[in-house]
Amino acid sequence: MSAVVLEGLSKTFRTKVKAPGLRGSMASLLRPDYREVPAVRDVSLTVEPGELVAFIGPNGAGKSTTIKMLTGILFPTGGTASVLGLEPWRQRERLAYQIGAVFGQKSQLWYHLPPLDSFNLLARVYELDETAYRTRRNELVAAFGIAGYLTTPVRKLSLGERMRCELAAALLHRPRVLFLDEPTIGLDVLAKRTIRETIRRLNADDQVTVFLTSHDVGDIEELAKRVVVINHGQVIYDHRTSHLRHMLLHTKVIDLLLDGPGTVPLLAGVNVLKHTQVGIKLEVNTEIQPIREVVAKLLEVNNVLDVSVTDPPLERIIGMIYQQEAPR
Amino acid sequence: MSSGAAAVQAAQGRPRLTPGSPLRRVRKYFAVARMGFATATAYRKEYMLRSVFLVLILYVFTVLWRAVYSTTGTAVIEGFSLRDMVWYLVITESIVFSRPRLASRIDEEVKSGTLAYTLVRPYSYMLFHYAHTLGESAARGLMSFLVGGAAVTTIVGPPPFALANAGVFVVALWLGATIDFLMTFSVGLLAFWVEETSPFVLIHDRLLMLLGGMMLPLEIFPPLLRSIAGWLPMSMVLYAPARLLVGGGDLLPGRVFVIQAAWVLLAGAISVAIFRAGAKRVTVHGG
Numbered sequence: 001m002s003a004v005v006l007e008g009l010s011k012t013f014r015t016k017v018k019a020p021g022l023r024g025s026m027a028s029l030l031r032p033d034y035r036e037v038p039a040v041r042d043v044s045l046t047v048e049p050g051e052l053v054a055f056i057g058p059n060g061a062g063k064s065t066t067i068k069m070l071t072g073i074l075f076p077t078g079g080t081a082s083v084l085g086l087e088p089w090r091q092r093e094r095l096a097y098q099i100g101a102v103f104g105q106k107s108q109l110w111y112h113l114p115p116l117d118s119f120n121l122l123a124r125v126y127e128l129d130e131t132a133y134r135t136r137r138n139e140l141v142a143a144f145g146i147a148g149y150l151t152t153p154v155r156k157l158s159l160g161e162r163m164r165c166e167l168a169a170a171l172l173h174r175p176r177v178l179f180l181d182e183p184t185i186g187l188d189v190l191a192k193r194t195i196r197e198t199i200r201r202l203n204a205d206d207q208v209t210v211f212l213t214s215h216d217v218g219d220i221e222e223l224a225k226r227v228v229v230i231n232h233g234q235v236i237y238d239h240r241t242s243h244l245r246h247m248l249l250h251t252k253v254i255d256l257l258l259d260g261p262g263t264v265p266l267l268a269g270v271n272v273l274k275h276t277q278v279g280i281k282l283e284v285n286t287e288i289q290p291i292r293e294v295v296a297k298l299l300e301v302n303n304v305l306d307v308s309v310t311d312p313p314l315e316r317i318i319g320m321i322y323q324q325e326a327p328r
Numbered sequence: 329m330s331s332g333a334a335a336v337q338a339a340q341g342r343p344r345l346t347p348g349s350p351l352r353r354v355r356k357y358f359a360v361a362r363m364g365f366a367t368a369t370a371y372r373k374e375y376m377l378r379s380v381f382l383v384l385i386l387y388v389f390t391v392l393w394r395a396v397y398s399t400t401g402t403a404v405i406e407g408f409s410l411r412d413m414v415w416y417l418v419i420t421e422s423i424v425f426s427r428p429r430l431a432s433r434i435d436e437e438v439k440s441g442t443l444a445y446t447l448v449r450p451y452s453y454m455l456f457h458y459a460h461t462l463g464e465s466a467a468r469g470l471m472s473f474l475v476g477g478a479a480v481t482t483i484v485g486p487p488p489f490a491l492a493n494a495g496v497f498v499v500a501l502w503l504g505a506t507i508d509f510l511m512t513f514s515v516g517l518l519a520f521w522v523e524e525t526s527p528f529v530l531i532h533d534r535l536l537m538l539l540g541g542m543m544l545p546l547e548i549f550p551p552l553l554r555s556i557a558g559w560l561p562m563s564m565v566l567y568a569p570a571r572l573l574v575g576g577g578d579l580l581p582g583r584v585f586v587i588q589a590a591w592v593l594l595a596g597a598i599s600v601a602i603f604r605a606g607a608k609r610v611t612v613h614g615g
Binding site: 105108 | 356367373
């Protein structure tokens with residue numbers, strides 16, 4: 001059985017539209033005018049148990065709406081979805097015992113109390129067996145390295161410390177599907193690394209299915225084996241993460257460090273990204289212009305101190321996917 | 329799946345597939361109440377400051393009532409001696425001081441969408457807040473009562489009431505706290521429909537204090553107001569438990585419990601209806 005199945009899932013919000021000004025307010029009070037806003041349109045997707053999927057898209061693309069439907073918070077307007085064989089919005093409470101969720105921007109721990117108190121409460125909320133709970137807690141405390149601040153009130157923890165506790169809290173009841181909404185938002189490099197490593201390990205060891213949304217390319221690159229891009233409510237890309245790189249296989253970036261202002265030779269397929277007093281950054285379409293020739297030309301006309309040729313950053317690739325028109 | 333199989337699964341550390349026995353479900357909310365109790369005691373300084381403020385209020389009222397008793401030249405007013413009156417105030421003030429800012433908390437959860445996220449957890453949103461509020465109120469109320477009681481003992485002497493009244497008092501206090509929770513919860517839920525709930529909170533709090541008999545027992549009210557207020561839920565929150573503990577009046581515990589139970593049912597039905605209508609807005613319109 002697949003962990004998560006979406007078939008033609010759609011959600012349309014009805015929002016009141018109001019003309020500006022007092023006149024508009026009165027008119028809208030007497031005869032409200034509604035507009036249908038499609039947030040999610042006909043999304044079909046299957047996630048197998050143990051998969052780690054990044055679900056990404058620009059702001060307002062429909063990511064959160066989809067996650068809210070999958071966790072049973074929202075009713076869809078069309079289509080079906082099943083999470084672990086349950087229909088989320090009809091069997092929300094039964095599903096709640098088997099899924100976990102971390103929302104990076106909303107704390108689920110008791111702000112005034114130490115994390116340990118929240119853990120103990122959650123053990124009761126999820127009706128865990130006392131010994132099973134203790135074993136699991138020790139496991140997670142070790143995995144996230146949070147033994148040092150279990151008894152410190154949450155309000156005194158740093159964001160990185162708190163996030164690790166949030167994740168541990170969401171995993172106490174051994175959820176089979178974990179929804180992570182921006183788990184590394186606002187964290188420093190080190191904290192991000194700890195969290196990514198632990199998520200990866202748990203996913204591998206416990207076969208937890210992870211449904212991750214993030215704007216952080218590092219999260220996607222280091223964690224997800226599969227990337228699903230949603231925009232304007234529709235899935236516009238669904239491939240292995242490694243496939244992303246192939247999208248721009250014919251694009252290279254040349255970075256030059258110069259001894260003074262340089263000149264860029266006019267060549268087809270070459271696009272200037274940056275040109276300053278001491279450097280030039282170019283993007284080359286290697287199908288039109290062989291990279292060898294561009295570099296040779298650059299070295300010929302400029303006094304080059306250093307040169308590097310790299311693949312375009314993943315961020316740029318994702319940006320290009322975002323800009324694509326949604327398939328009709 | 330049978331509960332036996334589910335128990336085996338839970339013992340093996342797998343997640344439960346179905347909610348457990350009723351006992352486990354009740355224990356869940358007891359754990360929530362404990363968290364409420366712990367939260368209320370997390371800030372010792374704030375806790376102390378509240379108590380100091382309470383002592384100040386009680387001192388002022390004691391001085392005022394002493395003046396009233398001495399100018400009228402009577403030892404008993406409407407069945408209350410000075411000592412009864414001051415201890416009545418200790419109880420009503422302790423109840424008022426014990427109330428957490430529930431309405432604004434709910435208001436904030438509705439507006440920020442936090443409410444939607446609690447739906448991901450296997451508990452009832454209403455029962456969760458009920459348990460948390462009772463836990464918090466118990467911690468604060470107990471502290472207020474002890475500090476306030478100690479303070480007035482030095483002025484008017486030890487409590488006038490018999491320990492035998494404690495039983496009916498606790499039941500009336502609990503039912504009253506339940507009514508208060510249901511009303512305040514409903515006021516907070518208005519945030520689903522109105523931008524600003526604080527005027528409603530203000531009106532609700534004032535009505536509770538005035539008609540509930542926080543400063544004056546209902547016996548001192550004009551006859552018409554007294555008979556109306558006696559049926560209203562506000563007096564069931566403050567006056568009824570306090571009067572039952574002080575004792576000596578003609579208020580019958582049985583009558584109080586019946587009126588309280590009726591209000592619990594009515595306020596419960598109303599707040600569940602409001603919550604369902606509101607939750608529908610969440611599930612239909614998004615968090």
